Amino acid sequence: MAGSDIPSVSEEDRGSSVVVLAALCVRYLPLAIMLAVWELVGRSGLVSQQMLPGIGAIAAAFLDLLQSGELIVNAWRSLSRAATGLGLAVLIGMAVGLLMATRPMFRTFINPLVRILYPMPKSALIPLVMIWFGLGDASKIFLIFLGCLLPVIVSAYNGARGVNPFIIWSASSLGASKDEILREIILPAALPDILSGCRTALAFSFILMVSSEFVIAKDGLGFLIGSLGDGGNYPAMFAVILSVAGTGFVADRLFGSFASHRLRWKEQA
């Protein structure tokens, strides 16, 4: 029985890995087409090489930046700001959202603030924040925090409001206190919403990281893009822009697989 099982399993494996490879090709096909068009447009002379450097030039500039350490140092500065702002936003946003859903007094007080702050573009606050917090890390972290805070609050609030009341009743009839219900029942039940809010916040953190560093910074990826652009080093500027995009993409993917691991209890829809 074992002998007949083994070949069929490996055949299946081979079959499924071909399918996975094909799926990957299809998924990244648009990206490949975009790169090809990019290269062709550059070479055709329709747009000057200055405006749209070739992919080879960008790759070379990327390697230079990598070797000089400039990219790594600035990326580290930027990412640590983004992570601090995002981390604070997730912790505080979750607490505020859950309290809004469970404490009517608190909701009445906080709700108008949330409604006004959510649609406001946080980058509009950059000059003001510069006055408040100066040119150091605090101003960037505060902006990232503020931008990430609201999607987390709103998702935690909506998630907690949507919890099946019978689950809460079950917990209370099993002896859970009000506090335990909030921490052990409402929080995990709202987690799918909270995690999708955090994913939005993650994207916001990248946007605010770069845009705040454009305006107020002496280092970081946003600063690097700005100064390379000012110096007319367009291949290097493109290399940094694409690095930011790539890092954002990887961060989103990592978060996505973390989230689906945490939510493995959900039915596969």
Place this chain on the structure above:
Amino acid sequence: MTADFGIKIEGVSHAYSSGQGQRAAGTLALKQTDLVIHNHEFHALLGPSGCGKSTLLYLIGGFIPVQTGSISTQKGPVTAPGPDRSIVFQNFALFPWKTVLENVMYGLQKKGLPDAECRDIAQAHIKLVQLSGFEQAYPSQLSGGMQQRAAIARTLAVDPDILLMDEPFGALDAQTRRVMQEELRMIWKRRPKTVVFVTHDVHEAVFLADRISIMSARPGRIEHQIETGLGLERDESTLTDRRFVELGEQIWRLVREQAVLASRGGL
């Protein structure tokens, strides 16, 4: 303080407000309801939909506050939910992010028992409801019948004095429902508890209960109380028992009267 009753309901009225917050105005779900449920009695609440039978159950559970009248158990007046009155809902209400074992252990952990003991008691109850082997499964991986078994195990594990059941088999297919009814009656026979079982299925009520209260159309009141007198043993043969068949017809007529009244009431 040992009272001779399991649950005593005196003069309980309940109005639902259509809006939020205000109590006074709104639909009257229960009107001057009186009912004494004996200790260790299997009691069914039967009535047309919207008659307030679930409301009465939630009041006993302490999930909604008593507005008028009083409800007491052996532990005194009901004011809040507690593990002495545990409940099983129609939609199972398992914690979907916890495995079967973790679900059943939850109430035991709330009692402050050491982890090893929680695990042992939980395992024993999982076995009781015949879910052994599914300890590590998440609710979403189980069929409806299995989810309801898990919910029953979770409720029984905390060893409540009173077991409240809100149409627990209403979401199951007919065959599974029949099996679950027999198993519930068997479990109850081994571990007698005061059970309040809400249903709109006449035969389910007759098959399971020692006593049946038939509720009137809204606003609900206890209209009739009937002893089934079918004895302790209930199985396949009960279904063909002459008394079972007669009771079924008699009770069906009483419930039908109320259902007709309810539909005339514009519900």
